[in-house]
Amino acid sequence: MIRIALAALTFVLSHAGLAETLLVGSQDEFEDAVDNLKPGDTIMLANGAWRDFEILFTGFGTAEQPITLTAETRGEVFITGQSNLRMAGKYLVVSGLIFRDGHTPTNTVISFRRTRGDPAYHSRVTETVIDRFNNPERHETDFWVMMYGRHNRFDHNHLVGKSNAGVTMAVRLDGEESRENHHRIDHNYFGPRPILGANGGETLRIGTSHHSRTDSFTVVENNYFDRCNGELEVISNKSGGNTFRGNLFFESRGTLTLRHGNGTVVENNVFLGNRADHTGGIRVINADQVVRNNYMHGLTGHRFGGALVVMNGVPNSPLNRYDPVVNAVIENNSIIDSDHVELGAGSDEERSATPTDSVFGSNLIFNEDGRNIVAVHDDVGGIEFRGNATNNVDEPALTEGFVNASLELVAADNRLLYPADGQFADVGASRELKVLDPESTGVSWYPKAGSGMRFDTGETIFIGAGEDAIFDAAAGAGAGDVIMLAPGGYLLTKTIVVDRPLTIRAAPGTASIEFERTALFEIADGGSLKLSGLTISGRAAPDVAGNSAIRTHRYSMLGNYALVVEDSTIQDLNTNHSFNFLSVARHTFADRIEIANSVFRNITGHVLSLAQETDDLGLYNGEYVSMVGSTFQNIEGAVADIYRGGTDESTFGPHFELRASSLDSVGKGSRNKSAASIRLLGVQATDIFDNVVADSRPVRVIHTVGDPVTRLGDNRLERTPEPIVREFGGQ
């Protein structure tokens, strides 16, 4: 490359002759370069980190001579700190940038407009990476990509790890200049998005309810949605005339939802759930939708999150509710080893308009065990069923239009499954269906996400008893390491901060731990903690109210954590009142908390207090809480206090399980505001089985929103009121 230094800028002659390539090394140089752009010009950002860089890229290229902003070397230009990118004008191309180690100070990282009314047209963002470029405040809303204008393309980009609130990417129809936009969103890698525990965790949204009867004409094709688990909509389609085709949804919780707008086509997509919890397929609402030749396998989602859901609508629906399904074509889809197909879903007094003028044909629904997965919630006479096939279903919900036979599936060259019997050659997805190659998405020079960090995958560190011995060992431990305690006493004068997955283990009953600070462990961002075989006492803790054995970081945490306690004894958390086993902060989130085969006794607070999101905005503090084979004695607070307020229905959790455990004198402290031994408010799935509860306050389950599943059975109550399960109201 030839470089000629000219004043503050470095010019490089490009092969196009007059058009220039300008290598810039500072924000001032960049601004000067933008001021003097001609069609065909390229601005190259010099390699390295560009900190606090709010890029405003404007210009007017032509179809033949676009204007380009790119990296000196792809993968070696990092936009960090408080940074973002706005583009406005025509025929602009951005490529090769990496946004990471920072967040946008505005509400968007990449915006296809300068400001209201001044968008980009015929412009493209390609081969750009946004990697965990998150506002540190979990529930501060922002967006990574906002498409405005028309005829823009977003392709071959890599977006991974959005952990704060806000849709990852949105197509906006706010202004007239952004409607019927014919955007193309293709070959992107939408990498893992963790469970948000709130509304606002969609990966892609097209339109909003304000423009729900407007056409967008956006094409979304050949994108890879890898574990996009933010909330219950992976894609929220809120406009008309869009096309979703050739996309791969891998282990993603939630569905592609045709929430608003008519005339959208969903075809040739592959959904592989691998039976991960809440993996879903396609939800159909509104008129003229086509759902064709999609392949769903191993989807466990239920209710509105099923493999295929056809909703009831609201007669004369307001903009933000449900238009009825009219003239839907649902054919040649394969639904294999999945749990739920729902027809007339949501039928209630308000959603009383059943589907009409629709066809459900040539679909394959296959489950090895012959169980029926089709639920019919209302009159489906407006749907013509024809040529569908199921596998030996014992009690089919529908018979007309279904062949219920012994099917055998075999893998084709594309590794998808098809009926072996030629009789069913036209049922289900086409043998020509191509499964998207992940390597064709995103960029080659930035690795796609692997599996998450796990416990017990690192070294084992053996330590002897002594003051602060665990603190010192933890400070030096790596992710996944195990600290193995020799028998003896361990006094901690400092709180152990856990910012990586860490296991503390001892032979049960041999190692006893006391602590002098207000908490023994603090789980910080990136941390997860497993305690195995420990005996922990609170008797050396300070004489102040509100201590904890374990607490989360006091601030917002972007990383979801796991806490596992097994074969342990936790006792005498009682130096003062309100001493919890686990205290969490607002805006922290546990992916899972598992307590097994452990004893908790003499505690003046709660065992698990997951009740900090009291603003009723639909937030909560943990997804899966499980307590099995454990004993809880003399607990002044609740064994678990889980609170999920708010009336939105955007989350799958929280989930709670208590099995084969005993509670004795639980919840009777005067400060126990939950007034329960276990309080579950807004929990979506509850299983309480095979427990003994004595001399305790009742279990209280308060249903708030959604269609929560609460199962209780084989619990023995002694001098304890019956469980209270009630509806809170909500909408």
Add this chain to the structure above:
Amino acid sequence: MIRIALAALTFVLSHAGLAETLLVGSQDEFEDAVDNLKPGDTIMLANGAWRDFEILFTGFGTAEQPITLTAETRGEVFITGQSNLRMAGKYLVVSGLIFRDGHTPTNTVISFRRTRGDPAYHSRVTETVIDRFNNPERHETDFWVMMYGRHNRFDHNHLVGKSNAGVTMAVRLDGEESRENHHRIDHNYFGPRPILGANGGETLRIGTSHHSRTDSFTVVENNYFDRCNGELEVISNKSGGNTFRGNLFFESRGTLTLRHGNGTVVENNVFLGNRADHTGGIRVINADQVVRNNYMHGLTGHRFGGALVVMNGVPNSPLNRYDPVVNAVIENNSIIDSDHVELGAGSDEERSATPTDSVFGSNLIFNEDGRNIVAVHDDVGGIEFRGNATNNVDEPALTEGFVNASLELVAADNRLLYPADGQFADVGASRELKVLDPESTGVSWYPKAGSGMRFDTGETIFIGAGEDAIFDAAAGAGAGDVIMLAPGGYLLTKTIVVDRPLTIRAAPGTASIEFERTALFEIADGGSLKLSGLTISGRAAPDVAGNSAIRTHRYSMLGNYALVVEDSTIQDLNTNHSFNFLSVARHTFADRIEIANSVFRNITGHVLSLAQETDDLGLYNGEYVSMVGSTFQNIEGAVADIYRGGTDESTFGPHFELRASSLDSVGKGSRNKSAASIRLLGVQATDIFDNVVADSRPVRVIHTVGDPVTRLGDNRLERTPEPIVREFGGQ
């Protein structure tokens, strides 16, 4: 100074001959030096910052040859980061260090012991500074100085700005080796401690209730308590046989409380309140207390926080309650221009034991206006009153033992006031009483605290209308600056972070502000905000629930902030639900919030939501809230939701005032959990006068603890229920 380099250490020959002075430059060198100490040795820490240094200073000196740890140059050795100091052994001296820019990782900064049972004796900490060495988490409890052992001295130290929970300094009697300790605490500068808004804000505590009938024999003399405002006890004396003399209490909220233990002497102390709110004097409980020759001036405290309070006790009191006053000697105290002397205070069913065998003599109680400030709450027949004097009191509470005459006071050479008339020469404090010279306390080389930062003390910055113009101006503004807005529209795409006192001003009605983020302003640590003459609309805010016009930092804030809104209009905070004017985070604290002559309308959340401390640990979010001459229309939440839960009685606040204002359609939103137009739970002082409340939910005042004062009057209610004032229970 001569330095001879020897291996890792640098030795300096000291004048003492064999004893050595060792100048050390690293933590390793320090540890080597400690391992080899002889009587008479001195370790000098090299000038500079010592980061993350947990100093363990142990050794055995002699009375003639103590062992010293000091600074190369006093005032030039800084202990920073996660650091602390423990000392154990005999005849140790520490001097000249500065702890700042960090906090202790354990529960103590300076501890007179290594660990349990291994204290220091005959040891001294002198000329040492601890300056805002605070855990960043406001309600994480720790202590700056813990005295253990016996015959130790803490003198000429400078302790300023403890802002997190926990007593600044404590004398501990936990082990036998720490009782009857004869410690001396003298000539220290206890600089300003801000209001904590919780229990745990005492400046000095001697003993705990566990050892409340144990003698400590600690002398506290000639210390300067400058604005020690943490909570309602400046000093909590919880052991017997102590002496407090010659101390100066300057504008300190709260009292010297003889909480536990018998036979303590309080004499020759000077309390200057300058009529600051809640400034108090001495509170007497237990037997054999002597309160003599103290001078109190301008103390406004009431109830248990009065200038002089003699409590009722509990018959056969448990250790942690109130032993009755027996054999108290209270004489020759001057109480001038103060508001409350309380006798038999706290009299109730439990505290039924009146003072006995006591003397109240030769005290001067002087108020210019002749009002009676003495309250008698129970039978005081067990107190002999003799030779006291008051000034022309109209309706004296007591007459026997009091001369009620026309008194004139004149200043003596010590600048204190005494009766001009020789007839009263023996009444009140002695003319020989010396007012402590602040310069004799602390150290000469570290400045004592000035007054706090204030609004409108800096430059005025004039700016014109435009996108992010206020953001840019605020980024460059200094503390106390005023940003003056020209007429026009101001759109903010970023949140303005305010981390210093800042005023934004416009001619009323000329400048209108909109914002695109979830908050317009964020008050960060060190920040305070004054808005004057602005028009703020929320209509450009994002369509998500939970926005705010102003919010605090989302994390704990050590600095208390002020918020003033005057002559402003705040409207259309309604893009989605739960949009507050002010949202605060847990563990943040407003010293004052003042709203005057402003209009608030069309708000889907609360105007002021100060209700984040829901753990009922006695915490709250703001001290003084005042709303005057303002209009509130169509507010779905409350105009103010203030929550102070918990049953302890350690705080003076919160305080609330609403005057000359109108509320129209306030509190009726379905999400308003307060179920009120104004909810005040646990507020200690409420004044609601001269307001008009129409079509609104009722005002709710819930008394929880203490003896709250709630005054309502001249309010006009239209289609609005009567205010509800009720007791919550509590203890």
